[in-house]
Amino acid sequence: NAGVTQTPKFRILKIGQSMTLQCAQDMNHNYMYWYRQDPGMGLKLIYYSVGAGITDKGEVPNGYNVSRSTTEDFPLRLELAAPSQTSVYFCASSYPLLVAGVGSEQFFGPGTRLTVL
């Protein structure tokens, strides 16, 4: 199993440009998540999905969009890139958070380092 894969690994955007960060998992997880991690800061949830066709906002959704057409894929779209979106983006997946009363482990991808200039 490849686990959670993310592409690209690095990207530099100009202000106002758009791009899609790709995320795929092969573990048949229902739940998928997008986080951003700013330097020296913790992970902040952007969007999450509990299954194909279902997405919901996290803590910091402004400036981003997501879609979930399949169980495997969960792309994150930046429409008008701004310098404030310079960050490292992590995609993660898991089984439902509560499984028989025990939290499910999140599996993270390697991250995408995005710089907006």
Added chain:
Amino acid sequence: KNQVEQSPQSLIILEGKNCTLQCNYTVSPFSNLRWYKQDTGRGPVSLTIMTFSENTKSNGRYTATLDADTKQSSLHITASQLSDSASYICVVSGTNNLFFGTGTRLTVIP
């Protein structure tokens, strides 16, 4: 307000020494607590999970403790190795939400 606070923010220790990282939380209701290790440039990887009824759990040289009454957890690393250099993140699950700490950056030097 649901919060997870970790201390110290950063720590430097000599190879072979032990260390303890702290995690205090105010998440309610509480479901479980996980410790993740995040190597530089990589995504976090789960080290251990603590549920309400567990006090101590070990994973090799890593030992996690949980005091659900005081809402505190610790991660003890024994006989540190250079490969232990990483950020350690405490994540607390509520009913169906996750709350992340900002992590402790550990550096192990020869």
